[in-house]
Amino acid sequence: MESKEIFFGANVEEAIAAGLAALGLSRDQVEVEVLDEGSPGFLGLGARPARVRVTPVTPPEPEVAVMPAVTEPSPPPEEPDLEEVARSVVGELLGQMGIAAEVHARHAEPESEGEIPPLILDVRGEEAESLIGRRGETLAAFQHIVRLVVGRRMGGRFNLVIDVNGYKRQRERSLRRLAQRMAEKAVRTGRTVRLEPMPAYERRIVHLTLRDHPDVTTESVGEGRRRRVTIIPRKG
Incomplete structure (x- = not known):
């Protein structure tokens, strides 16, 4: 409850001073009402003292700083898994094409140290045979579409290989045998052997097959769909 006191003095300043002294407060701690x-009257007649009401000022309640609620930082979003996204995309496309099949994933052998090997998706099922096409052309187109969709979802470019019922595995065995035969021919004749144009995945198989061959080296030449592997005999 506020304490209001009335003080007197010969003038207003003296009345205020009397109030401050009585309350033991400073000027900025009180409110003064005159x-x-x-x-002073006339010749001392009719004089009356000044009167003031001095009220201590209630100090404001200290503001309590409201600390913002501390929330646990949200964990960073997980990086999408390439294998999971790729399998999902292949499954969705197969479903839209009305093809019932299973999709299995594996990684190819790295061509060199530090290389990220391509992810191979094996599509298995009787209905999936229609995906191969003449000399694998339909399969190549399907693979291209899968790469585009996966790249868009993952935000990058990724080396994906689509196989159907082991078609590319059989092709791989055939290419490895071809690479060995052509390497022998290059060594025997001392001349460079040029293979037929191949897609990147098949050229890669030839390079891997002859990577450690003591008598030949390999090199890809040409542009676009006419790019091919050359097998070159080592000199000396």
Whole structure:
């Protein structure tokens, strides 16, 4: 409850000073209301003292700083898994084509140290045979579409290989035998052997097959769909 006191003095300043002294407060700790400024009268006649009401000022409640609620930082979003996304895309496309099949994933052998090998998706099922096409042309187109969709979802470009019922595995065995025969021919004749144009995945198989061959080296030449592997005999 506020304490209001009335103090007197010969003038307003003296009345205020009397109030401050009585309350033991400073000027900025009180509110002063002048009730009567007083009058000196005339020759001492009719004089009256000044009157003031001095009220201590209630100090404001200290503001309590409201600390913002501390929330646990959200964990960073997980990086999408390439294998999971790729299998999902292949499954969706097969479903839209009305083809019932299973999709299995594996990684190819790296061509060199530090290389990220391609992810191979094996599509298995009787109905999946229609995906191969003449000399694998339909399969190549399907693979291209899968790469585009996966790249868009993952935000990058990724080396994906689609196989159907082991078609490319059989082709791989055939290419490895071809690479060995052509390497022998290059060594025997001392001349460079040029293979037929191949897609990147098949050229890669030839390079891997002859990577450690003591008598030949390999090199890809040409552009686009006419790019092929050359097998070159080592000199000396």
